[in-house]
Amino acid sequence: MIPADCGPATDGIEKDRVKISKPTIAVEENTVVYRTEIESEDGRRDLWFRLDAKYADLVTDSCDPALVGLLIPAMAAGEDIHLSGPISERLYYNLSGPCQNVFGTTIPILDTIDIHPAGLRSKSGRPPGVATGFTGGIDSFCVLADHHYSPDCPEGFRLTHLVFNNVGSHGHGSEGERIFKSRYARLAPFVERIGLPFVALDSNLDSFYSERLGFAQTHTPRIIAAALLLQGGIGRYLSASSTDYRAAAIYPCKYISSTESICIPLLASESLDVLSVGHQYRRVDKTLKVADIPDSYEILDVCMREGDRNCTTCRKCLRTMITLDIAGLLDNYPERFDLAQYRARENELLSRFFRKKTGRGKLRGEVIALAKETGWRMPLPARLRTWLYKIGYPIRRLQRPLKSKAKKMLWKDN
Numbered sequence: 001m002i003p004a005d006c007g008p009a010t011d012g013i014e015k016d017r018v019k020i021s022k023p024t025i026a027v028e029e030n031t032v033v034y035r036t037e038i039e040s041e042d043g044r045r046d047l048w049f050r051l052d053a054k055y056a057d058l059v060t061d062s063c064d065p066a067l068v069g070l071l072i073p074a075m076a077a078g079e080d081i082h083l084s085g086p087i088s089e090r091l092y093y094n095l096s097g098p099c100q101n102v103f104g105t106t107i108p109i110l111d112t113i114d115i116h117p118a119g120l121r122s123k124s125g126r127p128p129g130v131a132t133g134f135t136g137g138i139d140s141f142c143v144l145a146d147h148h149y150s151p152d153c154p155e156g157f158r159l160t161h162l163v164f165n166n167v168g169s170h171g172h173g174s175e176g177e178r179i180f181k182s183r184y185a186r187l188a189p190f191v192e193r194i195g196l197p198f199v200a201l202d203s204n205l206d207s208f209y210s211e212r213l214g215f216a217q218t219h220t221p222r223i224i225a226a227a228l229l230l231q232g233g234i235g236r237y238l239s240a241s242s243t244d245y246r247a248a249a250i251y252p253c254k255y256i257s258s259t260e261s262i263c264i265p266l267l268a269s270e271s272l273d274v275l276s277v278g279h280q281y282r283r284v285d286k287t288l289k290v291a292d293i294p295d296s297y298e299i300l301d302v303c304m305r306e307g308d309r310n311c312t313t314c315r316k317c318l319r320t321m322i323t324l325d326i327a328g329l330l331d332n333y334p335e336r337f338d339l340a341q342y343r344a345r346e347n348e349l350l351s352r353f354f355r356k357k358t359g360r361g362k363l364r365g366e367v368i369a370l371a372k373e374t375g376w377r378m379p380l381p382a383r384l385r386t387w388l389y390k391i392g393y394p395i396r397r398l399q400r401p402l403k404s405k406a407k408k409m410l411w412k413d414n
């Protein structure tokens, strides 16, 4: 199955190919560093992953993390990948065909490329560790609900480790690294309290992605590359889904999340089982599951903006707060949201949220459905606002073209 010209990478830069060297693993101060040299038309530089030395036993010596992490950049450059170290036979099979089809359909600028490994590992056998990424958000808290807090979780799916990655979600370069460390420090005391190891996994993987390969469109292989790094001790990785099964689809899109349930299982190796979990829930269902966990009252993080506390005004905050409000659970979160600010504007916010005619996003539609399912009714002042808005709508619609005409006339006169 391996192409004939799959030998080790040689010295001298050649065109139309990217070479990934056999990784080295070294202890540097209190950390363990996995490093591979990457050679392409752009020159030579290292891809590295770094974590606390106490987790050295988790780190793989295979090229799997580098291959998965660099597949999309290589496809974007139209460069075949040549590896001088071994990779998983299963990954080789899935990355050579099915995965490239998923990524290439989602991101049409990508080319199909060939992968030339130095050897394939087909021996089965998973280590006992079970891990997931933890950010404090609704999706990852929902994984904890099912795989840590639930007494019904089968032992083989019960979490033994939480991971916090720096693979592009915190921003670029030194500022991204600063935010990565700051967010980890905020979550670490909570994770210590619930009794799980919390692996901080730093990396320069993001620097191999150009501006046109944004995180929202490429996060899946980045995150699973980091998971594959840990396949020395982690045998099952539970990736927190961000969509439900009804959203599963593959089409050109700026967001890769609709492909998660399809492509994440394709990124498993013989040593690491990779599952995309939580697709059976709508976002509102996840929010209510998380609200059943008292630990979330002090750490839940849903905000689009940087800060110690959720901002209370962005669309993610409002959607979450209104979901919790409908369920009568919002008052459990005084440490995470500015409840006084929300209550002061509650009637205006609810009226605007429920009356909006355009941009009925899927997640907002779920909140509206939840209100109907539970028989929730807006407070009377909010309903009055909505009613006044609706009767004023025809007048505002008539006013719009008149205002536009007036503006044009003024512009001409000047």
Ligand SMILES: [Zn+2]
Pocket (backbone or CB within 6 Å): 302, 303, 304, 305, 310, 311, 312, 313, 314, 315, 316, 317, 318
């Ligand atoms: Zn916010």
